Amino acid sequence: MKEQDFILKSYDATIKQGAVKWESPSNIALVKYWGKKEHQIPENPSISFTLSNCKTITKLTYTKKESRDFSFEVFFEGEKNEAFKPKIKTFFERIEEYVPFLKEYHFKIETSNTFPHSSGIASSASGMSALALCLMSIEEQLTNAVTSSVVEKSFFNKKASFLARLGSGSACRSIEGELVVWGGNKSTESSDLYGVKYEGEVHANFKxxxxxxxxxxxxxxxxxxxxxxxxxxxxxxxxxxxxxxxxxxxxxxxxxxxxxxxxxxxxxxxxxxxxxxxxxxxxxxxxxxxxxxxxxxxxxxxxxxxxxxxxxxxxxxxxxxxxxxxxxxxxxxxxxxxxxxxxxxxxxxxxxxxxxxxxxxxxx
CATH class of the missing domain: 3.30.70.890 (GHMP kinase, C-terminal domain)
Structure with a gap:
């Protein structure tokens, strides 16, 4: 798929409010991603194990507003957190083309981790993927109100991974499991734009x-x-x-x-x-x-x-x-x-x- 395939073209912006909630895991790369081009494109492919217990839980509440600017507040572990706002604003700016309803709602982001923040576990991966999944659930709600059709799971996951990548590169590997590949290469089916569930043969030793x-x-x-x-x-x-x-x-x-x-x-x-x-x-x-x-x-x-x-x-x-x-x-x-x-x-x-x-x- 190409970037243009992820641009949301029609949706029902008359929906006043709602809330969605996701939990998304961290991951640990086996082949490391280190070095990137513009727009969070990796210089080399990577593959990771998706984790289970180490995850971020994010609730995203959205409310219709009049002003045409990004409007959001962030709560981490129950406390208002201003430190996360610059990174989230940058994320919103990067994805606005693909998620055009961002400026039409005020968002309350409530997030927590099952592991210590900045503990060396990839909290940006779990955090940004959880937020991207919440945005995709809102997109699904706004889209269904127009088309009455359900967004296919494969597209949902690919776009969620695509969006997550624009927040944190490794976040694109946290949408699915057990093994996820990111970065174009000749060895596996994969993409620079999003993580792909590894579909190759996996021996019982790795289960x-x-x-x-x-x-x-x-x-x-x-x-x-x-x-x-x-x-x-x-x-x-x-x-x-x-x-x-x-x-x-x-x-x-x-x-x-x-x-x-x-x-x-x-x-x-x-x-x-x-x-x-x-x-x-x-x-x-x-x-x-x-x-x-x-x-x-x-x-x-x-x-x-x-x-x-x-x-x-x-x-x-x-x-x-x-x-x-x-x-x-x-x-x-x-x-x-x-x-x-x-x-x-x-x-x-x-x-x-x-x-x-x-x-x-x-x-x-």
Missing amino acids: DYQDTILLVDKGEKQVSSTVGHKLMFGHPFAQERFAQARNNLSELKEIFASGDLKAFIKIVESEALTLHAMMMTSMPYFILMKPNTLEIINKIWKFREETNSNVCFTLDAGANVHVLYPYNEKEAVLGFIEKELASFCQNEHYICDYIGLGANQIED
Whole structure:
């Protein structure tokens, strides 16, 4: 589909008010997206596990108004939050062409997370995807009043992902599950414009995969992902990195089909370390890993060598560690985490999660 396919052409703007509510999960990339072109287009494809427990819950109440400008208020965890407003305004400006009713309503955005904000879990991914889904539900209501036809689910999800991408690139991978691909490539069916549910063969080894997130540092990152992406412009290793990501995605397709967990570990851990290598070799350069991040990685390597476990790690653009492992190793790995890794977490805090199926609408 093209951008023009997502432009809303007719709707009933006489509807006075309403409310919709969605929950949308975060996701963890296996092949990382780092570097983007204009309009949130990725420089390289990525693929992610959709999470289940780590999610954002957003209620969007809309009320008809007279003035022709963006009008909204944001409540986070029950408290009015002005800090989120600039990012949401930028989001609205980017999507207005595709969601033309935005200036006709005042919006009350009430949102909360099931995980600590700025904890290294992709809250922008879950937050922006939840907001995009709410806007799509409103579009569906306004459209149905004109056409009396239901918006097809495939179009609904694609446009929700398309809109979410314009708020936060990785948010486009949070609409569906279990695996989602984003970014055009020769290995899989996918698009630069929105995330696509991975339809390739997936071995039983990857069903019910577990992700325990070790919260090494719950503070704000010293360098935002937005700034980090921009530093890929002119990066001396950028083109090699983009080619590496494409090759890794192609290899993962075969790994998912074969169930080769050892090969999966090599790709996933290499991707995590390459992401941080790009940060450390940018100009200006920066390091988001903390000493405890490295302690955890070394402990995981040692445990895997001693037990022949299939546990591995991945990292987002932060200090926290996502510990990935098959369901049949859950008891052993959680025991290892509690005994040897929890002490490296802030306040010994970690979150147990697993692969999920995507976002859900909530009846309020």
